[in-house]
Amino acid sequence: MSVDIETVKRVARLARIAVDEGEAERMTGELNAILGFVEQLDEVNVDGIEPMTSVIPMEMRKRVDQVTDGNKAADIVANAPATEDNFFVVPKVVE
Amino acid sequence: MTELTHLTIAEAREKLAAREFSAVELTEAYLGAIDAANEKLNAYVAVTHDQARAMAKASDERLAKNEAGALEGIPLGIKDLFATEGIHTQAASHILDGFKPRYESTVTANLWADGAVMLGKLNMDEFAMGSSNETSYYGPVINPWRAAGSNQDLVPGGSSGGSAAAVAAFLCAGATATDTGGSIRQPAAFTGTVGIKPTYGRCSRWGTVAFASSLDQAGPIARDVRDAAILLKSMASVDAKDTTSVDLPVPDYEAALGRSLKGMKIGIPKEYRMDGMSGEIDALWQKGIDWLRDAGAEIVDISLPHTKYALPAYYIVAPAEASSNLARYDGVRYGLRVPGKDIIDMYEKTRAAGFGREVKRRVMIGTYVLSAGYYDAYYLKAQKVRTLIKRDFEVVFDAGVDAILTPATPSAAFGVADQKMNADPVQMYLNDVFTVTVNMAGLPGIAVPAGLDARGLPLGLQLIGQPFGEETLFTVAHAIEQAAGRFKPTPWW
Numbered sequence: 097m098s099v100d101i102e103t104v105k106r107v108a109r110l111a112r113i114a115v116d117e118g119e120a121e122r123m124t125g126e127l128n129a130i131l132g133f134v135e136q137l138d139e140v141n142v143d144g145i146e147p148m149t150s151v152i153p154m155e156m157r158k159r160v161d162q163v164t165d166g167n168k169a170a171d172i173v174a175n176a177p178a179t180e181d182n183f184f185v186v187p188k189v190v191e
Numbered sequence: 192m193t194e195l196t197h198l199t200i201a202e203a204r205e206k207l208a209a210r211e212f213s214a215v216e217l218t219e220a221y222l223g224a225i226d227a228a229n230e231k232l233n234a235y236v237a238v239t240h241d242q243a244r245a246m247a248k249a250s251d252e253r254l255a256k257n258e259a260g261a262l263e264g265i266p267l268g269i270k271d272l273f274a275t276e277g278i279h280t281q282a283a284s285h286i287l288d289g290f291k292p293r294y295e296s297t298v299t300a301n302l303w304a305d306g307a308v309m310l311g312k313l314n315m316d317e318f319a320m321g322s323s324n325e326t327s328y329y330g331p332v333i334n335p336w337r338a339a340g341s342n343q344d345l346v347p348g349g350s351s352g353g354s355a356a357a358v359a360a361f362l363c364a365g366a367t368a369t370d371t372g373g374s375i376r377q378p379a380a381f382t383g384t385v386g387i388k389p390t391y392g393r394c395s396r397w398g399t400v401a402f403a404s405s406l407d408q409a410g411p412i413a414r415d416v417r418d419a420a421i422l423l424k425s426m427a428s429v430d431a432k433d434t435t436s437v438d439l440p441v442p443d444y445e446a447a448l449g450r451s452l453k454g455m456k457i458g459i460p461k462e463y464r465m466d467g468m469s470g471e472i473d474a475l476w477q478k479g480i481d482w483l484r485d486a487g488a489e490i491v492d493i494s495l496p497h498t499k500y501a502l503p504a505y506y507i508v509a510p511a512e513a514s515s516n517l518a519r520y521d522g523v524r525y526g527l528r529v530p531g532k533d534i535i536d537m538y539e540k541t542r543a544a545g546f547g548r549e550v551k552r553r554v555m556i557g558t559y560v561l562s563a564g565y566y567d568a569y570y571l572k573a574q575k576v577r578t579l580i581k582r583d584f585e586v587v588f589d590a591g592v593d594a595i596l597t598p599a600t601p602s603a604a605f606g607v608a609d610q611k612m613n614a615d616p617v618q619m620y621l622n623d624v625f626t627v628t629v630n631m632a633g634l635p636g637i638a639v640p641a642g643l644d645a646r647g648l649p650l651g652l653q654l655i656g657q658p659f660g661e662e663t664l665f666t667v668a669h670a671i672e673q674a675a676g677r678f679k680p681t682p683w684w
Binding site for chain 1: 289291431434503504518521530532535537538554555562574577581
């Protein structure tokens with residue numbers, strides 16, 4: 097399978113990365129090189145094989161459902177580019 | 192007296208305990224070495240002079256009270272991927288500009304609890320994506336090794352290139368690193384250092400910036416096998432904050448050094464004899480086989496039939512997980528924000544400006560293989576191939592093989608801005624051809640220096656172990672080290 101420049105632009109949109117025409121063109125070549133490389137997997141028969149979900153067989157550890165942490169709003173927003181009263185500030189999303 | 196920075200951790204530990212010098216003196220020696228060399232090697236992206244001095248002073252106080260921890264007063268470098276409270280933590284990316292976490296990663300917290308001293312944060316490939324340390328926002332790291340008679344700059348490997356270069360150039364006693372496809376073992380091999388990626392789940396991932404969560408593991412890079420064992424013992428733990436952290440006690444790895452190899456079975460996988468493999472790598476591998484046979488191990492030929500599919504499967508699984516993990520960098524909660532005409536425009540411009548070329552490439556691949564209509568063909572298929580890769584290893588281990596010996600890398604270190612490597616992303620990816628299988632199967636792997644090539648550059652061998660078979664790896668790696676000797680670069684920096 098290979099991708100064309102329109103697919104690359106669509107994927108860039110899904111990935112939320114702005115690309116200009118030149119970059120999209122360059123990425124098309126690079127992505128096709130990688131997709132060409134992974135095409136080798138077509139040779140492998142995977143009929144009846146379970147997909148890997150965990151490399152180490154283990155039970156998911158669960159903890160008691162109670163609050164163990166919190167009251168640190170100031171820490172959580174400390175690194176944000178824009179905040180107000182411990183809220184993250186973003187461009188207007190609702191008219 | 193030997194220069195303080197040239198002592199191994201084991202040696203420094205003994206001399207600190209005997210009060211031959213203080214932790215402050217040891218730390219000052221390292222800070223001086225870093226300040227003199229870092230402009231040339233670019234191994235550190237942040238040097239924490241004040242923190243280091245305060246920690247060393249506290250170590251001296253504990254040493255005086257005979258309350259020393261296992262790493263008391265030992266100065267370490269920390270890969271920029273580990274969250275360190277109040278200190279530069281950017282995964283060597285522009286998108287995390289100014290990020291100073293309000294928390295400490297479990298791995299580094301374990302080291303500080305044992306008395307280690309932090310010298311600073313080490314350069315790396317951006318978000319640990321790369322095999323040459325050239326994708327860092329902070330520029331490439333230069334390998335302290337040079338070919339005989341040459342002054343060409345070589346790469347230290349990646350992604351833990353800063354860790355490997357700093358350890359090899361005596362700019363820290365040891366370093367933390369991480370390995371998703373070979374990022375500890377390949378740079379260790381390129382710099383004549385020892386690097387171990389433990390079994391998935393052995394070190395907590397809490398507080399390490401995530402790249403591919405099902406593959407990422409932390410481990411140390413050190414000057415010799417003993418130091419690697421000492422560091423791993425402190426880094427590893429059972430951690431309630433990481434659900435994939437495995438609930439098994441951490442053994443005394445150092446005690447595994449010097450155990451007999453008699454009765455051990457070492458597997459030699461025929462699939463690792465790649466087409467076009469250099470004669471030097473082949474000869475090194477044969478030397479390793481001879482050393483282990485001489486040490487009493489039984490050498491057996493084995494087959495791992497799905498080996499060649501590990502790298503292509505990795506380049507589906509790792510980018511897919513990365514595209515998901517890196518979705519959090521959107522200019523809202525931390526780091527860089529580039530204003531846009533609306534929120535989507537802000538996201539897109541921030542990510543376009545904040546991510547480097549290799550990171551964008553992988554996020555794009557990951558987004559594509561997970562997008563509607565392609566999930567089964569790519570991601571699901573790759574995860575099934577992964578099951579087959581793991582099964583190959585299980586068959587061999589069930590047959591009684593204790594560890595597997597392979598080359599660590601297909602070549603020695605290459606030049607900075609190498610044309611062949613940079614013209615085609617797949618060429619660069621092939622650096623990990625011997626190491627990536629280990630991540631895909633969650634196994635432990637260690638790279639140990641085994642010799643120099645014709646140009647005088649270090650080459651490494653890799654040992655692959657059973658799940659949680661790190662002690663066996665230390666035993667066997669130590670035997671290789673005993674036979675091969677130690678390798679140090681000639682200082683030019």
